[in-house]
Amino acid sequence: MTKWPIPQPMQLALDAARVAGARGEVPIGAVVMKGEEVLSVAANRTRTPPDPTGHAEIVALREAAVRLGSERLIDCDLYVTLEPCAMCAGAIGHARIGKLYYAASDPKGGAVEHGARVFEHPQALHRPEVYSGMGETEAAEILRDFFKARR
Numbered sequence: 001m002t003k004w005p006i007p008q009p010m011q012l013a014l015d016a017a018r019v020a021g022a023r024g025e026v027p028i029g030a031v032v033m034k035g036e037e038v039l040s041v042a043a044n045r046t047r048t049p050p051d052p053t054g055h056a057e058i059v060a061l062r063e064a065a066v067r068l069g070s071e072r073l074i075d076c077d078l079y080v081t082l083e084p085c086a087m088c089a090g091a092i093g094h095a096r097i098g099k100l101y102y103a104a105s106d107p108k109g110g111a112v113e114h115g116a117r118v119f120e121h122p123q124a125l126h127r128p129e130v131y132s133g134m135g136e137t138e139a140a141e142i143l144r145d146f147f148k149a150r151r
Contacts, residue, residue: 007134009079009101013029017081020043020056028143030056034075042057055085058091061073065095073096074098078100079102080102093125099128100130102132102134104139
C-alpha cells in the first residue's frame with residue numbers, strides 16, 4: 001500500500017516502467033505533464049538502441065521539448081519511478097522543470113536526496129520543487145522483481 005493515492009501521471013510512469021522491464025531494460029518510467037496535459041511518456045531505452053543517455057527522464061524530456069518546440073519546459077512537471085541520477089537531475093535543471101515527483105529513493109545512484117544532491121548546490125541552474133514517495137511501494141516492487149528474475 002502506498003502513502004497516498006497514486007495520481008494518473010505516476011501511474012502512467014509505473015506502466016511505462018513495466019513495459020521497459022518486459023523489454024529487458026531496467027524498469028524505470030517517466031512522464032512530463034503541462035497542467036493536465038500529458039506531453040510525454042517514456043521508459044528506459046539504454047539497450048535498444050544502445051544509448052547510455054537513454055534514461056527514462058532524458059527520453060521524456062526530449063520528447064516533451066520537441067512537442068513544445070522549446071528546450072525550456074516552463075510550467076511542466078516530471079513524474080519518474082526512481083530518484084533521478086546526476087545526469088538526469090542536471091537535465092531536469094536545464095529544462096526548468098517546475099515540480100519533480102519520484103516514487104522510490106535510490107541510495108546507490110540517486111542524486112536528488114542521495115549522492116550528489118544536485119539541486120542543493122549553489123551552482124544549480126534551477127531548483128524544482130521535489131516530492132518523493134508517491135508510488136514508492138509499486139516502483140520498488142517492479143525493480144525488485146526485475147532484478148530477482150535476472151539472478
